[in-house]
Amino acid sequence: MEHLTTHPIKKSDLGFHGNLFGGKLLSWLDASAVAYAMQLCDTPRMVTLSIDKCIFEKPSKEGQLIKIFGCPVELGNTSVTLYIEARAHNVRTGRQYVVLKTNMKFVYIDEEGNPIPLGEKARLRIQKILDAENKVAVSVGK
Numbered sequence: 001m002e003h004l005t006t007h008p009i010k011k012s013d014l015g016f017h018g019n020l021f022g023g024k025l026l027s028w029l030d031a032s033a034v035a036y037a038m039q040l041c042d043t044p045r046m047v048t049l050s051i052d053k054c055i056f057e058k059p060s061k062e063g064q065l066i067k068i069f070g071c072p073v074e075l076g077n078t079s080v081t082l083y084i085e086a087r088a089h090n091v092r093t094g095r096q097y098v099v100l101k102t103n104m105k106f107v108y109i110d111e112e113g114n115p116i117p118l119g120e121k122a123r124l125r126i127q128k129i130l131d132a133e134n135k136v137a138v139s140v141g142k
Contacts, residue, residue: 001069001070002069003068004069004084005028005068006066006089007065008063009060009063009065009066010062011062013062017059020059020066025086026051029084029104032084033048040072040125041080041119041126042121043108043119043122045109045110047106047113049105050105051105052103055100056099061088064090065088065089066086066099068085069084069086072133078117078118080126084103086098086099086100
C-alpha cells in the first residue's frame with residue numbers, strides 16, 4: 001500500500017464527543033483517493049463514483065495524525081477501484097491503528113461528464129500494481 005497523505009487532528013476537526021468528526025475524515029479520504037486515482041490514471045478528470053460501506057472502527061483524538069494509505073484493487077474499462085485505509089498515529093508512541101477502511105471507485109470522464117476508457121499507459125501501470133499485489137497475497141497465503 002502507498003502512503004497518500006497525513007493530516008494532524010486539530011480542535012476544529014472534532015465532533016461533539018471530542019473525536020475526529022466522521023465527515024471530516026470522509027472528506028480527507030475522498031480528496032486523497034481521487035488525487036491518487038488522478039496520479040495512477042494520468043488525468044485530472046477522475047470523479048468519485050462510489051464509496052463502499054464505511055465503518056468507523058475506533059475513534060481518533062486531537063493531537064494524533066491521520067495517515068491515509070491506498071492501493072488499486074480493481075481495474076475497469078473506464079474506472080479504477082482503490083482500497084483506502086485511514087490510520088490514527090500516536091506521535092508520542094509511534095503506534096498506529098485502523099480507524100476506517102473502504103473501497104472507493106473512480107471514473108474517468110470527458111468534458112461533458114460521460115465515462116470514457118482509461119488510457120493504455122495508465123491501464124498497464126495499474127495492472128502491474130495489481131499483479132504485484134496478487135503475488136504478495138499468494139505468497140503470504142502459503
